[in-house]
Amino acid sequence: MTKKQQRKADELASSTDESLRNFRIVKIFGAEDFEVRKFRDLNNRLFKLFMARRLARFASSPIMEVIGSVAVAVVLVVGGYLVIGTEDSAPMLDPASFLIYLVALSRFYTPMRKLSRLNINWQTARVSAYRILEMLSIEPTVREAANPKPVEGLKEAIEFRNVSFTYGEKRILNNVSLRLERGRTVALVGQSGAGKTTLANLLPRLFDPVEGRILLDGTDLRELDLKGLRKLFGVVTQETVLFNDTVAANIAYAAPAVDEQRLIAAAKAAYAHDFILELDGGLGYKTIIGQAGQQLSGGQRQRLAIARALYFDPEILIFDEATSSLDVESERFVQRAIDNLLANRTALLIAHRLTTIRHADTILVMRDGEIVERGSHEELLGAEGEYHRLFRLALEGDKTAAIPLE
Numbered sequence: 491m492t493k494k495q496q497r498k499a500d501e502l503a504s505s506t507d508e509s510l511r512n513f514r515i516v517k518i519f520g521a522e523d524f525e526v527r528k529f530r531d532l533n534n535r536l537f538k539l540f541m542a543r544r545l546a547r548f549a550s551s552p553i554m555e556v557i558g559s560v561a562v563a564v565v566l567v568v569g570g571y572l573v574i575g576t577e578d579s580a581p582m583l584d585p586a587s588f589l590i591y592l593v594a595l596s597r598f599y600t601p602m603r604k605l606s607r608l609n610i611n612w613q614t615a616r617v618s619a620y621r622i623l624e625m626l627s628i629e630p631t632v633r634e635a636a637n638p639k640p641v642e643g644l645k646e647a648i649e650f651r652n653v654s655f656t657y658g659e660k661r662i663l664n665n666v667s668l669r670l671e672r673g674r675t676v677a678l679v680g681q682s683g684a685g686k687t688t689l690a691n692l693l694p695r696l697f698d699p700v701e702g703r704i705l706l707d708g709t710d711l712r713e714l715d716l717k718g719l720r721k722l723f724g725v726v727t728q729e730t731v732l733f734n735d736t737v738a739a740n741i742a743y744a745a746p747a748v749d750e751q752r753l754i755a756a757a758k759a760a761y762a763h764d765f766i767l768e769l770d771g772g773l774g775y776k777t778i779i780g781q782a783g784q785q786l787s788g789g790q791r792q793r794l795a796i797a798r799a800l801y802f803d804p805e806i807l808i809f810d811e812a813t814s815s816l817d818v819e820s821e822r823f824v825q826r827a828i829d830n831l832l833a834n835r836t837a838l839l840i841a842h843r844l845t846t847i848r849h850a851d852t853i854l855v856m857r858d859g860e861i862v863e864r865g866s867h868e869e870l871l872g873a874e875g876e877y878h879r880l881f882r883l884a885l886e887g888d889k890t891a892a893i894p895l896e
């Protein structure tokens with residue numbers, strides 16, 4: 491494929507993948523026609539590119555054949571004259587030599603033709619190589635120190651000291667300081683876009699702060715062994731990432747061997763065991779979950795993600811709660827699963843539901859990349875500031891928050 495073709499094919503593949511994965515949004519917005527048109531358009535352009543290329547490729551062969559045949563004809567005519575001679579000159583070539591010459595020529599013909607194909611292959615390979623090199627040359631922004639210090643777990647606390655972070659020009663976190671102590675839960679709340687997920691991403695060093703430092707028991711994260719650091723964290727994200735594999739493989743994701751007992755214990759603690767057993771007419775843990783887990787409800791997907799976190803039993807948990815509201819029944823199970831997950835664990839909790847937030851030892855309220863308030867639920871309510879406002883909003887907007895809080 492040429493560079494252009496590969497680009498177009500990439501574009502088509504990712505666009506299709508995207509629209510299929512986001513089918514809910516596509517449907518809600520009534521954008522089916524738009525998506526179909528987009529697909530047809532891209533497909534058409536790709537088709538034209540391919541056809542142009544094929545044409546060049548297949549036309550080249552007949553052209554080569556014609557040139558070859560003409561050359562052979564010329565050789566025969568000229569050679570014939572030389573062997574037979576004309577009326578006024580004697581033959582200049584004896585038949586045997588001419589035959590040898592012809593055989594040599596025919597042997598020569600095939601390699602020559604192959605050589606002409608070499609160009610096509612070379613071009614194709616070159617384009618692929620460029621694409622690979624392009625990928626390889628993306629500089630990782632996070633680098634491991636030359637002599638990284640081993641990570642021996644969390645003894646006291648993780649601390650953000652005056653941390654700022656930018657995406658390009660845009661300042662996302664501004665002078666954030668916080669302390670996450672061992673065994674404690676810190677909750678982050680704040681409106682969408684406040685920078686909560688971004689802050690959490692800095693912990694396993696998906697990104698590094700632009701200013702300030704993050705310390706694990708007093709050592710800058712940048713001095714630590716990266717693999718060891720990342721092993722400390724378990725993450726339950728906003729988008730539950732499920733893979734097209736069995737339930738068991740999803741819970742024990744990427745584990746070298748599945749420990750059956752631990753698997754079931756984790757599923758039970760996550761309130762997932764019962765619904766798992768009933769999946770697919772009793773296939774249970776061996777049920778293959780469809781891509782992105784479409785056959786599961788939101789609450790079930792979340793409980794599987796929680797089971798995964800419980801299975802791995804990380805030292806520090808990052809829980810980025812989904813915003814989408816669940817039905818009351820699901821909600822109750824998910825909440826109990828979360829309770830089990832948080833018990834005696836160091837956790838950074840990004841929560842939208844008040845029932846979840848109230849678990850936290852400390853609540854940090856974020857706005858536009860800054861921490862504007864901090865304290866316990868009662869303290870913050872009493873202060874009648876941003877937290878109080880968010881709390882009111884949640885009470886009005888979210889039925890589940892109406893569960894008696896005191």
Ligand SMILES: Nc1ncnc2c1ncn2[C@@H]1O[C@H](COP(=O)(O)OP(=O)(O)OP(=O)(O)O)[C@@H](O)[C@H]1O
Binds near residue numbers: 662681684686689
């Ligand atoms: N990869 C990215 N590139 C550029 N900007 C980004 C990127 N990811 C997030 N942002 C921006 O950073 C800001 C903070 O995003 P973040 O995801 O941290 O918010 P959040 O508080 O987690 O919101 P939510 O409650 O909706 O999950 C937003 O303005 C967002 O547009």
Ligand SMILES: [Mg+2]
Binds near residue numbers: 688728810
């Ligand atoms: Mg977020």
